[in-house]
Amino acid sequence: MADHPTYPPPGEPIGARPDLPVCPRHPDRATGLRCVRCDRPACPECLREASVGYQCVDCVNQGRASVRRPRTFVGAQFSQRLVVTPVLIAVNVLLFAITAAQAGSVATNQRADLFADLVMYTPAVAADGQWWRLVTSGFLHFGPLHLALNMIALYVLGRDLEPVFGRARFSALYGVSLLGGGVAVYLFGGLGTVVAGASGAVYGLMGAMLVAVLRLKLNPGPALGVIGLNVVLSFTLPGISLLGHIGGLVVGALLTAGLVYAPAPRRATWQAGAVVAAVAVLVVLALVRTGQLV
Template sequence: MDTGRLPRCYRHPDRDTGISCTRCERPICPECMISASVGFQCPECVREGSGTGHRPAANAPRNLAGGVVAADPQLVTKILIGINVAVFFVALIAPAVVIQLELLGRYREFPGAPIEGISTGQYHRLLTSVFLHVEWWHLVGNMLGLWFIGGPLEAALGRARYLAVYLLSGLGGSALVYLLTPSNTPTLGASGAIFGLLGATVVLARRLRYEMRPVIVMVVLMLVLTFVPFGGALSISWQAHVGGLITGAVLGLAMLWPVTGRNRALVQWGTCAVVFVLAASVILLRTAELTELT
């Protein structure tokens, strides 16, 4: 008998898990677990215990981060993929839109044209660039990463918290790119936000006491691909990856920290506010630096 293998979720036989329902003791994965007063319960036990009547939101099933369990636990991930794909086709049909959406700190479109970029107040570029891809293989690679990393994380965090991690990780990666790269270097792609989801996934795996080696190997491999050039065909922004990874890990700690009651939401959303203020401070610092060069 192999005692080294974790049991598998009774609803998702392809997923190993170390968590069991406190009522029926069936193994449940992060997508299925619902926070109870003591431990976690499976969806069937929650339904049996609550009956068929309507329950107030305060008593609704909760996920690992304290959010309400959604009917479709991967809805936000699907919407984010849809937005990325839609922006790709817009850029394909109207290539001129790319230069208006990509991350550029300070540039002239042609000699004699006015200076444009984030330093002139076009702060939308910090997030629009996160949804922009101009090569199909770049889009496909990032969307596969978003689906496989983001789907399980959304189920564990809930929609609002998951979306906050995604957007703030993208912003954190863009802020570091803006700070550390030449101002006329165009940057685009969702990889900074996806690295943020990866950072939060490391925290989630630790919180659930999963085997950490596969997760650590994945992080190391992705960082190696970030810093080690392979043929020089793809220019990778390590600043976006590192900025997103750190931001996502910090937010993951805040979202999954074992705090109960009102303090839990305070820690979660307070950390989001602090991360936003820090990113905004970096952005404004770099903008002031570039403005002085005028």
């Protein structure tokens, strides 16, 4: 590595060469050095080593700003920093803590008033118009084990999907999958069933993972294995909402197909249209179901 440029020579005080230009950032410093990019004078403190010579800090910053960040096959700017995933986990944990505090019990937090107001309960949606339950129920959990399992799955899937899909697309995918799970329960579930949990959205992320793997022409075996195992558990374990899981899985996979196979020209417009269309279809299905129940 080349040594950092030094000027003036050792022993000669700064400003002792009035015939030399001064550094724009430090007018009290005369310098014989220049930026190889803009050719402006610059003192050693204001120069940074480049591939050829030295550049001033202004040119370095300008160059960094003009560099285009890489985009993924979905059209999102790739970033390893997770934002949406930890926020979603925090919201789920916060609501669990609130319901546990209201109920005075961690194991039976479903006794809380807030839980009763937000959980998925078909008669409350159909007769009382409490549509928010289709979504809010996806942020509630029955006990700490239910919460822990879903949050671990959310983190594992979000860690892989959020950097690739970007924050906006990942948020849309999670939200629409969650809504899909709630609508599936509303359409086909029993009238007295009480359903809660982020499983519908998590299964939507599983479906997204499978579609993304197929789009990239990778081996789908591991993704299919994970989905198959979870579907089998949904059938065999008691107290699990199979409809919510399947609804989230199907909706998440279909929406992801709309995102990853969108035509490159005006891709963002096509993807936004896919999200709006998915929400519109789910809303229409819920309204039709309401008309059948009321």
